Amino acid sequence: MTVSGDTFLRPAPPESVFDGRVHRYPVRAYFEDTDAGGVVYHANYLRWFERARSEMIRQLGLDQPGAIAEGRGAYAVTDLAIRYLRPARLGDAVIIASRMTELRAASWRVEQKALRGDMVLAEASIRIGFVTPDGRPARHPAGWYEKLQTVLAPEGAA
Numbered sequence: 001m002t003v004s005g006d007t008f009l010r011p012a013p014p015e016s017v018f019d020g021r022v023h024r025y026p027v028r029a030y031f032e033d034t035d036a037g038g039v040v041y042h043a044n045y046l047r048w049f050e051r052a053r054s055e056m057i058r059q060l061g062l063d064q065p066g067a068i069a070e071g072r073g074a075y076a077v078t079d080l081a082i083r084y085l086r087p088a089r090l091g092d093a094v095i096i097a098s099r100m101t102e103l104r105a106a107s108w109r110v111e112q113k114a115l116r117g118d119m120v121l122a123e124a125s126i127r128i129g130f131v132t133p134d135g136r137p138a139r140h141p142a143g144w145y146e147k148l149q150t151v152l153a154p155e156g157a158a
Helices: 042-059 064-069 144-149
Strands: 002-004 007-009 017-019 022-028 074-084 093-103 107-116 119-131
Touching (some): 042 064, 042 093, 093 144
Antiparallel strands (some): 022 093, 093 107
């Protein structure tokens, strides 16, 4: 943590990378993520998945904060299915792997996995839709579809 006068500056987010068309975002299971037994609480996987998607679209150059500020809208989860397979525990290093599997005019689907090494802890299939400030579906902002298309997994890819 860097201190500048009385202002604390937030540390940089964990380094995330694209590995081909798969985005990898590292997280660590901290005390605040766990229950009294040191097991990661189920809702925290959703937070980790959200952070990974946010970082993925930021790295693609999609300015979601700018779209919100300009009143165009933002991405929102419209459908979610999640499976919990094994628990993450306090102190675990976890990688959130995200792979876009479908792209439409106003939405996209992403498959996400929480991995500890090669072990899948949780996996989710999530549809993300672009919505206007009043909650109506809208097409992706100009140029965003093309940027998203660069990481769309080929049909049938694992």
